[in-house]
Amino acid sequence: MRRLVTLLPIRSARRRGAQLTPPQPRPRGHQRLESLDETARRELAEETGVEAGSLHLEQVGLYSAPDRDPRTPRVITCAYLAIAPNLPSPRAGSDARTARWSPVAETRELRLAFDHNQILADAVELARDQLQFRAIAPAFCQREFTIAELREVFEAVWGVSLDKPNFHRKVTDSPGFLVPTGRKRPTGNGRPATLYRAGPATALVPPMMRPSAPAS
Amino acid sequence: MRRLVTLLPIRSARRRGAQLTPPQPRPRGHQRLESLDETARRELAEETGVEAGSLHLEQVGLYSAPDRDPRTPRVITCAYLAIAPNLPSPRAGSDARTARWSPVAETRELRLAFDHNQILADAVELARDQLQFRAIAPAFCQREFTIAELREVFEAVWGVSLDKPNFHRKVTDSPGFLVPTGRKRPTGNGRPATLYRAGPATALVPPMMRPSAPAS
């Protein structure tokens, strides 16, 4: 089952610059100024071990309701959506002590603090939308992947099941989306699947339309 | 010609809460806490005279590159996109002293300070995308409008020309998008157009796909 969501605790979220009050001076010298995007990328790498290169990062939005944290007014959070393959479990003992993975289908049942359920819902919805038009699906996979693995990404994020033959055509016909590596991967049982890498295209043309009703 | 963009100066952008440093205490007492969305809505109303009710407001994004304002590091801006009809000219003598209107087609030629060209481009791109799927186009019009006026919105924002008959069907067939008022407006020359109001629908189904290449 594909896991897509990590939840970093509030304490960590504050330290990593997600809160927009001026940052505390860092203990060891040489405090280089960085954008929030860079901060999010660096801290996520530090806490989960994901190398920054293979990481698709995107702003979800700014959450600034004055009473969103009843303990302290004026806590403002900028939420990010990260897309990456093969994420390791959050490191025990790190800031992300209570971080965990959750399948997309179960995110609605989670009970998070403050407005984090809303933030998470917005992030999932953003991922679902982006998947239709942008060529970000390979970011969920290894550097080389099969069409079936790519299809599982769409099925997991959208919570639907897609027609295998039509999906195959759509992704292979989309210009610049996939480049075959020439290699094949034995499936153990059945014909081996050809391996692909992410192509140069940034958009998916024509778009992969998301079915309205969840299929069986 | 339809004008869509207002540019508020930096000085104003700071005071209205677009900068995310803790807000200065306001001179007259009773400083109610508000979210950034509320701040943007209130300040835009104060400076342009747009009543808050008929205003579609949306976050564009957060701009936090450390050197985006070379005079002061760490100036962070949350940009908003506002959609409203019939905007009056910015008030002389107000904070928005250098604010002005610009047609969408000419926004690429503008020379703005700092990263504001990028912010403006992002906002226009957001408006273009949203127009396809959300029922926000009537927010550009008066409370009652004709199909032709609605079509001019799409043509102005997208920079294309659309087929009149097909556009008419699409918008009238989209359930809950438009409600006819029963009244008609004489065009001066030709058959009078029936007037519509914005319907309850929030999404445009099916979406109004934006043509890829600009038509003649």
Add this chain to the structure above:
DNA sequence: GCAAAAGTGTTATACGTACACCCATGT
């Protein structure tokens, strides 16, 4: 009547969907 703008009908084409079918491999 004529011009002009609103609105309707009609047709060809493109697209997505469903599903039958073939291909390549392990046992």
Add this chain to the structure above:
DNA sequence: ACATGGGTGTACGTATAACACTTTTGC
């Protein structure tokens, strides 16, 4: 040989685009 999963072909329904056509007004 046969089961299994990868991949291709094909037919059908629906949506879109292009444009001819009708309707309603002012002059």
